[in-house]
Amino acid sequence: MSSAAISLPATRPSVIGIFLRELRYEFVRALRTKAYSLSVIGFPVMFYLFFGLMLNRNGHVDNLSAPKEMLAGYAVFAAIGASLFGIGVGLAGDLSAGWLELKRASPMPPIAYLLAKCGTAMMFAVIITTILVVCGMTMGGVHLSLSEYSKTLGLIIIGSIPFACMGLLLALLAPFNSAPGIANMIYLPMSVLGGLWFPIQILPKICQKFAVVLPTYHLKQLVLSVFGASTGSASSHFLALTIFTVLMLSCAGYFFRRREQNS
Amino acid sequence: MTELMEAPQSTAAAAGSETVASLSRVTKRYGNGVLALDNLSLELHRGQIVALLGPNGAGKSTAVRLLMGLSSPTAGEARIFGADPRNTTARLHTGVMLQVGRAPEMLKVREHITIFRGYYPQPMPYADIIKAAGLEGLENRLFGELSGGQKQRVFFALSLAGDPDLIFLDEPTVGLDIEARRLMWAQIRSLAARGKTVLLTTHYLEEADALAHRIIVINQGRIVCEGTPTEVKSMGASIAGSDGAALERGIKIIRCVTTLTAEHLLKIPSISTVETLGELTVITSSQPESALREMLALDQHLHSLEVQSPALEDAFLALTKSSN
Numbered sequence: 001m002s003s004a005a006i007s008l009p010a011t012r013p014s015v016i017g018i019f020l021r022e023l024r025y026e027f028v029r030a031l032r033t034k035a036y037s038l039s040v041i042g043f044p045v046m047f048y049l050f051f052g053l054m055l056n057r058n059g060h061v062d063n064l065s066a067p068k069e070m071l072a073g074y075a076v077f078a079a080i081g082a083s084l085f086g087i088g089v090g091l092a093g094d095l096s097a098g099w100l101e102l103k104r105a106s107p108m109p110p111i112a113y114l115l116a117k118c119g120t121a122m123m124f125a126v127i128i129t130t131i132l133v134v135c136g137m138t139m140g141g142v143h144l145s146l147s148e149y150s151k152t153l154g155l156i157i158i159g160s161i162p163f164a165c166m167g168l169l170l171a172l173l174a175p176f177n178s179a180p181g182i183a184n185m186i187y188l189p190m191s192v193l194g195g196l197w198f199p200i201q202i203l204p205k206i207c208q209k210f211a212v213v214l215p216t217y218h219l220k221q222l223v224l225s226v227f228g229a230s231t232g233s234a235s236s237h238f239l240a241l242t243i244f245t246v247l248m249l250s251c252a253g254y255f256f257r258r259r260e261q262n263s
Numbered sequence: 264m265t266e267l268m269e270a271p272q273s274t275a276a277a278a279g280s281e282t283v284a285s286l287s288r289v290t291k292r293y294g295n296g297v298l299a300l301d302n303l304s305l306e307l308h309r310g311q312i313v314a315l316l317g318p319n320g321a322g323k324s325t326a327v328r329l330l331m332g333l334s335s336p337t338a339g340e341a342r343i344f345g346a347d348p349r350n351t352t353a354r355l356h357t358g359v360m361l362q363v364g365r366a367p368e369m370l371k372v373r374e375h376i377t378i379f380r381g382y383y384p385q386p387m388p389y390a391d392i393i394k395a396a397g398l399e400g401l402e403n404r405l406f407g408e409l410s411g412g413q414k415q416r417v418f419f420a421l422s423l424a425g426d427p428d429l430i431f432l433d434e435p436t437v438g439l440d441i442e443a444r445r446l447m448w449a450q451i452r453s454l455a456a457r458g459k460t461v462l463l464t465t466h467y468l469e470e471a472d473a474l475a476h477r478i479i480v481i482n483q484g485r486i487v488c489e490g491t492p493t494e495v496k497s498m499g500a501s502i503a504g505s506d507g508a509a510l511e512r513g514i515k516i517i518r519c520v521t522t523l524t525a526e527h528l529l530k531i532p533s534i535s536t537v538e539t540l541g542e543l544t545v546i547t548s549s550q551p552e553s554a555l556r557e558m559l560a561l562d563q564h565l566h567s568l569e570v571q572s573p574a575l576e577d578a579f580l581a582l583t584k585s586s587n
Binding site: 011012013017018021022025028029032033094096097098099101102104105106107108109261262263 | 331333359363369377425431
């Protein structure tokens, strides 16, 4: 059938269509930005190979093998990196260049822009998690059923949301030049103290107590429960992540309004 | 001295009367207390190119931002096509070129244009955009690889993406070489010829003179004067002449090398000011033809003669200075 163009009346293009196009090019842009794509994929994979598969290959944490336990940690570590750097640093850059202003003066629905950034970070998180799973299964003797794998991906995708909101807040507060530095200062301590680099059990008791205020801790516990570890009630971890998300969003909303009033 | 009383100048000669965008008694006070616009009203008519001129901090960017829906007025209202510009739908028929530091550098020119075309119901054909912005051969380059002038042309292309009826151009030719600037001027003129409305802010006063049907000079958030380039120039000249006797219309600047003294020259009717710059004498006259006839008769050796309209720049400086 020939696809002769039918001229439609001037209706507004669909938000979904705009979102999908933004998503596609945001992803292409992120892939081409080597400073982002290489470090966001490279660090979790490198750390997992080194700490999870070389140093602790035969260890055990509770009922899980160390490579499997640490797979959960590095998958969460990857998701946070993708969100915090993709949204926090990326958005800060667009803001400081005046690019976002130009987009906002166009008829682009702002939600399409935000969701495209968020979706790109989630796609990266899924890709890195998959690489980590493949590494663990081929080199660390990790066994993961298809259902465990898909639940993990689901958790990683949903779990990106709190960190995307944190990225949004970071972008609104941090000047572009210092955004990557500030992102690292949040990212690394939050990851180590939440038990993403090493099992939380090897941290001092005081750190283990402190970990419950960290969203990183709760997300890892959720992934561990998919892997068959006993980690307490899932709903309490979800609740903690929800509270963190609401907190980040309200702060972002407050600073966004303050910014608007001065424009 | 011959005094010619001219009829009040008629504004908006022959231009369309349909109002496309307006600011009505708009006051804008920023959070930090700065008063950017003070009870300012302006209207843009269909098919007109309007240039907004003013020194830095005059409020011209604020006026443009209000019309683009990027900012809200403290009092008064901004309207485009009869609607509030803060509504996304109201902006479906507008295009914007802002002073943007950079676009995402890792996307190609083609990709940037594709994204922006997608925002509009009836975008301009891709090939037309490339041609109008002079981007042939650059389509597959990454934005980050472009020169400053090429980047500027990409921003111009993005403003055309939706085939808009109303276009805001904030300092559009900054960083362009002469050839590229002429190309953009020609494009802006052809937009107006096709019934599009253009609001332009510029630091190049020559640009306003060359392009605009109407110039609005603003300073300290208020309109100092508005009219056709000719009207604005003569208003400026009359203020620059400052003795009040100078005539508004037809004032010219005569430059020449002459042996006549200033004292002598000022006796000639219609010569209002005389200034000596090195061996050059600069004269303003409301009736240059008669002044020149007399000067040439008095000085057989007069040479290096030039007659000019007062530059818009002088007019502009005079106007904004007098409003302070």
